[in-house]
Amino acid sequence: MSKALNILKEVFGYPAFRGQQAEVIAHLANGGDCLVLMPTGGGKSLCYQIPALLRDGVAIVVSPLIALMQNQVAALHEIGVRAAVLNSSLSQQEAAQVEQNLQAGEYDLLYVAPERLLTARFLNLITRIPIALFAIDEAHCVSQWGHDFRPEYSQLSVLHERFSEVPRIALTATADMDTRKEIIERLGLDVARVFVSSFDRPNIRYQIIDKTNSRSQLLTFIQAEHPGDAGIVYCLSRKKVEETTACLVDHGMRAVAYHAGMNMQERSLNQEKFLREEGIIMVATIAFGMGIDKPDVRFVAHLDLPKSIEGYYQETGRAGRDGQAANAWMVYGLGDVIQQRRMIEESQAQLKFKQVAARKLEAMLSLCETTTCRRARLLSYFGETADTAPCGNCDVCLNPPEVWDATVEVQKALSCVYRTGQNFGAGHLIDVLRGNLTERVQQWHHDRISTFGIGKDLPERAWRAIFRQIVALGLLTTDSEGHGALQLIEASRAVLKGQQSVFLRLQTKPERLSGKRQADDLALLDTAERYRWERLRLWRAKTAKEHGVPAYVIFHDATLHELVRLCPQTEDELRLVTGIGARKLDKYGNHLIEILRGC
Structure with a gap:
């Protein structure tokens, strides 16, 4: 390890290892297999780059994204490490030159796409050269339940079968217990040592607020908290990406778009602009981001609800990779819940997949609706329960919500769903509850039912919050036809009969959170x-x-x-x-x- 520490200092310029890095490096350098779970920005790359320089031969690094490989290699070239990429971005002549250099022993690390690695030609090529180790980056891509699933990753067990003497390291920042088991099983890492670092990113402040006008709320957030900063804004649809980008540009911000509907050249240009220039805001679908190594992203904003905590954690983890203060900000409303549940129901996937997706969504909703520290809830999901003390750096800790007994109001809402025939969405139900004589209310004669006007004491915003929370709590579901109509389920019965109380978050106007902003570092x-x-x-x-x-x-x-x-x-x-x-x-x-x- 004295050699490893010397490489860390002389080559990479860091004075000491962090967390479990030293242990992982020693284990891999001595020929052991391992699975490493470290948060984004935790220094995963060093865990295989240093052993690559300690061991004889070339380290083969499997990576899913061209941009990630190119940036890693560019960074290694800057510090004098011999590295190259082999992927579809190279011309036939360039690829042939890389292969020739590889056989001549001119590389310490070679980054390769899984599709390329799995070809018979490449596997035969590397049987003729000494291999230091195999590193499988973004290993969660092996999980069929994950949002980043790559079919090729499930075939990487071939490395263990054909090169059993070569040590392997699989790395990821995002894996719950089920995903970890799947990685171990599919990659043949049954005897590998598992290193799990804390998933906590204390420099990231988590904030989830009620959605009213998402673009207006986003503008307010950026103008108040992050003027001139680099950030990422995630949207669910391509149309929303384009509209949000146009909105930010219209307000004088340097924003670019990224989604799968754009041509490859335009996507690449926008990604390069985001990576190479300062203060750029990337507005994107989840098609963007895996492996993005830009350290100075000061915020990640979500205008739509992510499908799972894994997805949310990975996307928010792209903020503050340099360890400096950053924000994970999200707006969330009833429409998000209904839309995500509808997408699960309408999916052509097998029943087991739908059940897993539903469980992951429930966990995400629980994070959104929690009345206790968001960070503690997030860490608990990944199995960290030892330290459950409030973090003091999330919106719940900084501005604790009040909880109220909403049993009577929930009974009114459920009754209204029943009296209107379980065929209407929240907007119409709120009109009935508040006694609004809209054209639709009169058309369906809902001004004549017993629940008409029984909720006029609460404003529309309060009723929207109530419906959102009771849907999130599983007291209502949406119709199977996909029209967004709210319907009663078995769990509704106990509340309607007065056998179960319901406590909800009291909705208050979002306050700007107190605490030090990133810009304060310059102000000092x-x-x-x-x-x-x-x-x-x-x-x-x-x-x-x-x-x-x-x-x-x-x-x-x-x-x-x-x-x-x-x-x-x-x-x-x-x-x-x-x-x-x-x-x-x-x-x-x-x-x-x-x-x-x-x-």
């Missing part, structure tokens, strides 16, 4: 420090452009902040800055000293 800089910061950022941007890589590949913001704070004047002082290894010191040391001495 004095005039000289701010000047150094701007000079360093301009130099980094220019250098990144010259090298054709994103700015963070040159240096992360955290390294720039440390340079501003320490203001090193010599090479020896530069060595003490986190993120500056021997190669970067050699390449950029003189430039940095010149900038800092001039400030």
Whole structure:
């Protein structure tokens, strides 16, 4: 491990290992198989990159996305590590050159797509060369229940069958207990050691608010909390992606779109813009994001309810990878619940799949409706129950909701569903409860039923919250025809008969949460420090452009902040800055000293 620590310092520029990194590296370097679960930004890549440099041969890294492979290789080239990619982005001539170099032993790491790896040609090629290890990144893609399922991943057990002496490491940031079992079973990792780090990302603040006008709420959030910051906004539909992007651009924000309906070239251009430039907002469907390694994403916003906690955790985990403060913000309403349940019911999937999807949705709804710490609920889902203390950095902790006995109001709502024939959605039911003589109410003579006007004491917003919560709690369901009509189920009976009380969250106007904002870090800089910061950022941007890589590949913001704070004047002082290894010191040391001495 002294060699591993030396590589960490000299090559990667970090002074010490974090969490379980040292243990994982020692186990893999000594030839052991392992499954590693670490949160996004937890340093998973080092767990196989350092053993790749310690062991003889080339490390074969299986990765699902071209952009991820290219960014990883670009970052490795910057620190002097011999790495290459082999995927469909290469021309036939380029691929042939990579294969030739591979056989000549010129690489420490080779990143390859699973489709390429599984070809007979590639498998035969690597039987003729020494292999240090196999790393299977984004291993949750093997799970047929996950939103990132890739069929090719389920065939990667061939590595164990054909190269039984080569150690393997499977890595993911997103896996509940069932997914972990599936990864182990499908990849043949039965005797592998399992390393599970905490899923907690304390720098991320979780906030879920009632949906009223999602785009207006998003604008308010970005303008108040993240002006000029890079962020990701997730929408369920392609149309909503395009409309939201146009809205942000109309309000002076630098936003681009990404969804599967766009042509490949346009998607790639927008992704490159997001990765290489600062302050870009990416508006996307879940087609975007897996493996995105941009460290300075300051917020992830959801305008629609994710299908599962795994999906939500992975998407929000793209914020604050640099360890600095970031926000995970979401608007959520009754329509989201109805839409997600309808999608499950209308799916052509097998019954077992629908049951799993329904369970995952229920867990997601429970997170949304919780009256206790969101972080504790999130960690509990992934099996972390040891520390259940409130985090103090989620909306529930910072602005605790009140809970009220809503049994009578829920009985009124359920009765109204029954009296109107279980054929109407929440909007019409609220009109009946509040005594609104709309054309539709009169058309169906619902002004003559006993529940007409019995809820006029509550505003429409309160009734919408009640319906949303009782649907989320499983006291109502939606019709199987997909029209959004609310219907009673067996669980409704006990409430209607007064045998069960119902306590709900009291809906209040969302308050801006107190607490330190990311922008405050810059606000704390004095005039000289701010000047150094701007000079360093301009130099980094220019250098990144010259090298054709994103700015963070040159240096992360955290390294720039440390340079501003320490203001090193010599090479020896530069060595003490986190993120500056021997190669970067050699390449950029003189430039940095010149900038800092001039400030």
